[in-house]
Amino acid sequence: MxxxxxxxxxxxxxxxxxxxxxKLRRLSGLAPCLVEAYRRRWNDSLASRREETPEADPAHVQIVAKRWEAALDAAGVERGVFFTSPDYHDDLLTFISLNPGRFIGYTTFDPTDCANADLLRRQIDEHLVRGLKLYPMALGFRVDDEACDEVYEVCEKKGIPVIIHFGISINAMHDLRYGNPLDLSGPALRFPSVNWIIPHFGAGFFRETLMVSVQHRNVHIDTSSSNNWVSWDPHGLTVADLFRRTVDAVGSERLIFGTDSSFFPRGYRTNILNDQLAICHDLGLSPEQIDDIFRGNIQRILDTHVPARPRSQDGPG
Ligand SMILES: [Zn+2]
Structure with missing residues (x-):
């Protein structure tokens, strides 16, 4: 293989x-019934995958960085793209700085707040941030709201990708009304040079994910997570079907590997890497196609980044 x-x-x-x-601070501000719903959904999801529960007190960022270096080494993974779920940036920026050759960081915030356009510019130029992760279902905005355009203009100018969680989520607070990938059609059309990424094959919105990807060549699909949402799919799709239908529809050059790894002690989800390699092998993909999915495609997207000019070259105007 x-x-x-x-x-x-x-x-x-x-x-x-x-x-x-x-996360704990934000949960403490919610009504108890919502906190209960949040915990139940999270625990059910872990139980359905028979996985270890996360450690109660995650470690300091310096220790977490050491753990990730060891986990990536053990899994034979060269580099990882990391982002935080809450819009809290200090640890992400510290984390990237601890091993910038290995840790690629994407920031996250509410893009309808235009003050975040400046924040993004600064994080790209001064802290090596290389992408933007958006959670429209968590914050209750639509990605096609033109209030986001100032932020998208920075992504266009700096050549950084935008990855957006659509569809079913492990977080019971997420509102699916903001989770349809078809919302991406407007931004993909208005910003044709931006690389947009839909993770988890659309997490339930597979048809819509393929539609928007067929329509717009700048939309890519990430393979991450166990994709166990297929167990509720009314058409009986399997994860292998997701790979096959995507390659048939848009080609292997727009498929991007990820695991959705997150907490310790579980660490790196090597089982997902191995399962997805086996699926690609069984589908008869060529070594070149497999190299693209597991490295080349995301590398090409990251290579479109326009580095900040050194200050000495800054001219007037
Ligand atoms: Zn994720």
Whole structure:
């Protein structure tokens, strides 16, 4: 079975003592019935996958960085794209700085707040941020709201990708009214040079994900997570079907590997990497196609980044 020499995981959540504290603070501000719904959904999801529960007190960012270096080494993964779920940036920026050759960081915030256009510019130029992750269902905005355009203009100018969670979520607070990938059609049309990424094959919205990807060549699909949403799919899709139908519809060059790894002690989800390599092998994809899915495609997207000019070259105007 072909295994790419170098693998980039394009979807890992950074969980630290800092991100955990923010999460707990936000939960404490919610009505008890919502907190209960949140915990039940999270626990049910873990139980359905028979996985270890996350540690109660995630470690400090410095320790988490050491753990990720070891976990990526053990899995034979060269680099990872990391982002936080809450819009809390301190630990993400510290994390990237601890090993910028290996940790690729995407920031996250509410893009309808135009003050975040400046924040994004600064994080790209000064902190090596290389992408933007959006959670429209968590914050209750539509990605086609033109209030987001100032932020999207920065993504266009700086050549950074935007990854957007659509569809079913492990978070019971997420509102599916904001989770339809068809909302991406407007931004994809208005910003044709931006690379847009839909994770988890659309997490239930597979048909819509393929539609928007066929319509717009700048839309890509990430393979991350166990994709266990297929167990509720009314058409009886399997994860292998998701790969096959995507390659048939838009080609392997727009499929991007990720695991959706997040917390310790579970660490890196090597089982997902191995399962997805086996699926690609069984589908008869060529070694070149497999290299693209597990590394080349995300590398090409990251390479469109326009680095900040050194200050000495800044001219007037
Ligand atoms: Zn994720």
């Amino acid at each position: 072909h295994r790419p020499g170098q693998i980039i995981d394009s979807h890992i959540h950074l969980v630290t003592s800092g991100t955990h504290e923010v």
